[in-house]
Amino acid sequence: xxxxxxxxRFAGGPxxxxxxxxxxxxxDWRLAPYDLAASRAHARVLSNAGLLDSDELGxxxxxxxxxxxxxxxxxxxxxxxxxxxxxxxxxxxxxxxxTLGGKLRAGRSxxxxxxxxxxxxxxxxxxxxxxxxxxxxxxxLEQAARHLDTPAPGMTxxxxxxxxxxxxxxxxxAQPLLRDLDRLRDWDRRTAVSPLGAxxxxxxxxxxxxxxxxxxxxxxxxxxxxxDAVADRDFVAEFLFVAALVGVHLSRLxxxxxxxxxxEFGWVELDDxxxxxxxxxxxxxxADIAELARGKSGRLIGGLVTVLTMLKxxxxxxxxxxxxxxxxxxxxxxxxxxxxxxLAGMISTxxxxxxxxxxxxxxxxxxxxxxxxxxxxxxxxxxxxxEVTGSLVxxxxxxxxxxxxxxxxxxxxxxxxxxxxxxxxxxxxxxLRARTTPGSTGPGPVADQLAAVGDQVETW
Ligand code: ARG
Numbered sequence: 001x002x003x004x005x006x007x008x009r010f011a012g013g014p015x016x017x018x019x020x021x022x023x024x025x026x027x028d029w030r031l032a033p034y035d036l037a038a039s040r041a042h043a044r045v046l047s048n049a050g051l052l053d054s055d056e057l058g059x060x061x062x063x064x065x066x067x068x069x070x071x072x073x074x075x076x077x078x079x080x081x082x083x084x085x086x087x088x089x090x091x092x093x094x095x096x097x098x099t100l101g102g103k104l105r106a107g108r109s110x111x112x113x114x115x116x117x118x119x120x121x122x123x124x125x126x127x128x129x130x131x132x133x134x135x136x137x138x139x140x141l142e143q144a145a146r147h148l149d150t151p152a153p154g155m156t157x158x159x160x161x162x163x164x165x166x167x168x169x170x171x172x173x174a175q176p177l178l179r180d181l182d183r184l185r186d187w188d189r190r191t192a193v194s195p196l197g198a199x200x201x202x203x204x205x206x207x208x209x210x211x212x213x214x215x216x217x218x219x220x221x222x223x224x225x226x227x228d229a230v231a232d233r234d235f236v237a238e239f240l241f242v243a244a245l246v247g248v249h250l251s252r253l254x255x256x257x258x259x260x261x262x263x264e265f266g267w268v269e270l271d272d273x274x275x276x277x278x279x280x281x282x283x284x285x286x287a288d289i290a291e292l293a294r295g296k297s298g299r300l301i302g303g304l305v306t307v308l309t310m311l312k313x314x315x316x317x318x319x320x321x322x323x324x325x326x327x328x329x330x331x332x333x334x335x336x337x338x339x340x341x342x343l344a345g346m347i348s349t350x351x352x353x354x355x356x357x358x359x360x361x362x363x364x365x366x367x368x369x370x371x372x373x374x375x376x377x378x379x380x381x382x383x384x385x386x387e388v389t390g391s392l393v394x395x396x397x398x399x400x401x402x403x404x405x406x407x408x409x410x411x412x413x414x415x416x417x418x419x420x421x422x423x424x425x426x427x428x429x430x431x432l433r434a435r436t437t438p439g440s441t442g443p444g445p446v447a448d449q450l451a452a453v454g455d456q457v458e459t460w
Contacts, residue, residue, distance in 0.1 A: 005083075005105075024323050024326070025082045026078075027330060028085045028326055029088070030121070031114075031121055036071070038196055038217060040064050041216040042213065043060045044057065044212075051206065052103060056100055059097060063097045063101070064093070067089065084110070107206040108196070109198075109200035109201075109230075111317070112196050112199055116195050116217070118326065119219075120217060122191065126184050126188060133177050135341065136344040136347065138348075140173055140174040141170075141457065143170050143352065144167035144453075148165060150354050152166040152361055153361050153364060160360075160365070162369055163362065163367070165443065166357055167450065168446050168449075175453075176245075180246045180249065187239060189220075190235065193221050194210065194213060194217055195223050195230060195232075197210025198226035198229035201227050202227070210223070227316055231318060233307065233311055237308055237311065240303050243304070243332035244297070244300040244332075250297065251293060251297035253290075257287050257290035258294070261285075266356045268353065269350065271349035272285075274345050274346040287346075290346065292339065292342070303331055362428050365396065365402075366428075367403055368389050368403065370426070370431050371389045371392065371403065371418075371422055371426070373425075374424075375388060375389065375417055380417050388415040392406065392418065404426040408420045
């Protein structure tokens with residue numbers, strides 16, 4: 001029969017329907033290594049408090065090590081009777097130690113245990129996610145380094161707007177990822193607070209040492225309020241927000257790759273290893289990675305909404321609703337660990353079609369602003385310069401020609417200000433070179449940006 005964590009005041013066991021609803025071990029089992037680490041720290045504290053003698057502590061720690069090895073090898077597995085990871089591991093301990101195994105629960109509750117385990121798990125896995133974010137940033141960086149001199153039509157409203165360097169556009173996707181890395185670092189600082197020692201909600205009458213436990217588990221401090229310690233899931237919600245925002249950034253990058261690889265754009269060709277085909281149309285080459293990145297942002301956002309909604313009406317302190325925090329948190333980690341390496345591989349292996357970008361960059365009259373600014377430099381007020389350039393564009397549209405295909409007479413016909421000299425600015429690379437202010441798309445500032453992004457990922 002099941003080894004339950006309660007029993008004294010219950011006449012019978014739980015109904016099957018309750019047990020099925022209540023069980024979480026199928027998803028919280030992955031907390032086992034963290035639960036065992038917390039158990040080791042707790043055992044030492046019990047021993048310092050004189051609640052375990054040194055022989056008992058030695059046997060306890062040996063059994064925890066043995067159990068950890070058995071979990072890692074798969075020799076010890078949770079059964080259908082184990083409600084959650086904490087129950088399963090207590091069973092494992094009692095199987096190894098008999099009644100001594102039952103001593104470890106003193107001063108500890110699953111409420112402070114689960115909050116501790118989840119913090120440990122997320123802090124650990126956030127480091128992995130950060131490493132994958134760095135790899136994607138590096139992939140963008142490498143491609144950018146190759147395309148400092150490749151012009152592209154920069155867009156607003158998905159309409160050709162002004163020429164940019166393709167490096168600048170790639171780095172515009174790296175910048176949000178650097179902010180995400182910073183968010184993870186900042187999140188970790190707030191998450192490095194240990195709930196262990198809070199007990200169920202009120203702390204303990206036993207002489208525990210939450211500060212020592214916190215240090216042993218790599219936290220920077222112990223929770224200042226035992227009620228908040230077990231009620232707080234800010235660290236889950238905040239992690240999910242960062243994950244959702246990463247998802248949104250990857251989705252926007254994914255969307256651009258879908259556009260870039262389309263027939264109509266043709267800016268980029270994916271490596272075969274990072275593209276998919278069709279079961280019926282032999283010619284197809286699809287950017288499924290980019291689409292999955294875009295699609296999976298939905299579940300990341302959903303996870304955040306799930307946890308915020310679950311928390312919003314909860315009275316302090318622990319409520320069983322909070323068991324629902326784990327699946328979204330785990331799913332966010334799993335999703336990012338899948339998507340990020342695939343995107344990094346796709347970006348680093350894609351071929352940028354420089355010829356297509358060079359051809360596309362001036363299309364849609366992207367140099368019109370250069371003309372207007374040239375007029376400004378001739379002393380024409382911008383308002384008038386804008387009107388004049390607009391008329392020139394209208395003339396070109398009516399003739400289906402480029403700005404540089406208009407005769408001197410026609411230029412003068414549009415405005416006497418439009419002398420043949422205006423042609424000096426009708427050059428895409430010249431337009432890029434003219435941009436020298438920090439953060440702009442000129443080759444100088446983009447090279448500076450490239451170096452700065454490189455420094456930031458290197459020192460991560
Ligand atoms: N499985 C529970 C959870 O994930 C552990 C805490 C249970 N605590 C309790 N008092 N029932 O939240």
